[in-house]
Amino acid sequence: MNPTEIFAHRGASGYAPENTIPAFELAHRQGADGIELDVQMTKDGEVVVLHDETIDRVSTGRGPVREYTLKELRQFSFHNGMETYAGGVKIPTLAEVLRLARPWEMQVNIELKTGIYWYPGLEKKTAEIVRNEGMEKQVLYSSFNHYSIREIQRLIPGAQTAYLFSDVALDMPGYARYYGVDGLHPSLSQMQMPGFLEEYKKSGLDLRVWTVNREEDLEMLFLAGVTAVITNVPDVAVKVRRESGRKK
Ligand code: G3P
Ligand code: CA
Numbered sequence: 001m002n003p004t005e006i007f008a009h010r011g012a013s014g015y016a017p018e019n020t021i022p023a024f025e026l027a028h029r030q031g032a033d034g035i036e037l038d039v040q041m042t043k044d045g046e047v048v049v050l051h052d053e054t055i056d057r058v059s060t061g062r063g064p065v066r067e068y069t070l071k072e073l074r075q076f077s078f079h080n081g082m083e084t085y086a087g088g089v090k091i092p093t094l095a096e097v098l099r100l101a102r103p104w105e106m107q108v109n110i111e112l113k114t115g116i117y118w119y120p121g122l123e124k125k126t127a128e129i130v131r132n133e134g135m136e137k138q139v140l141y142s143s144f145n146h147y148s149i150r151e152i153q154r155l156i157p158g159a160q161t162a163y164l165f166s167d168v169a170l171d172m173p174g175y176a177r178y179y180g181v182d183g184l185h186p187s188l189s190q191m192q193m194p195g196f197l198e199e200y201k202k203s204g205l206d207l208r209v210w211t212v213n214r215e216e217d218l219e220m221l222f223l224a225g226v227t228a229v230i231t232n233v234p235d236v237a238v239k240v241r242r243e244s245g246r247k248k
Contacts, residue, residue: 173203
């Protein structure tokens with residue numbers, strides 16, 4: 001059984017501002033195998049790394065990201081209320097993060113944030129950026145919007161894909177297999193309900209669980225041998241994985 005991989009959720013977001021360069025650098029230093037990030041689109045069509053559709057929660061600005069150009073967004077600090085970073089942290093573009101991660105040989109899970117506002121052409125632009133940065137082999141795509149995943153499959157045959165979901169659906173493995181999707185990304189809460197972890201494991205699909213921060217939950221999933229955990233605290237996950245005997 002391959003050891004469970006550790007993906008840093010929005011970077012090492014337990015310690016550094018989520019979805020920013022410092023958070024991704026810290027994830028690498030802490031020994032994560034991969035990073036998870038969210039993409040949205042600006043008014044001028046730039047693909048940026050940000051979780052929410054608005055910039056209010058994590059930045060010094062206000063309003064929907066799609067109403068700002070990249071240049072305008074760069075005027076705000078995205079330090080997410082973390083005083084250590086209050087000097088200013090810029091919103092990164094997807095290209096900048098991929099350029100950073102390429103030499104680390106880390107996997108990058110790009111989550112297409114098209115579940116609330118479906119940015120026209122986000123899938124195509126994202127695919128182009130990944131290709132331009134030579135990151136096809138390091139990237140896997142996920143989304144709660146499964147039409148976005150279908151579009152990625154159309155644009156990049158052979159791309160690694162996964163369905164994100166948080167609700168309890170009937171036969172997710174059968175559904176994913178029917179549409180040729182490689183992996184399931186369920187929430188931790190579903191993995192704590194009886195039967196689902198076993199069912200998803202048995203399917204043979206990649207199984208990456210989010211967002212797993214507590215030591216006991218990490219240990220349970222390492223022992224179960226899931227493909228990956230997605231966590232805000234990669235250092236804790238690395239320690240628990242070592243202690244559970246499932247070391248890399
Ligand atoms: O990709 C896993 C997880 O990030 C999905 O939820 O809201 O944190 O993007 P969210
Ligand atoms: Ca995400």
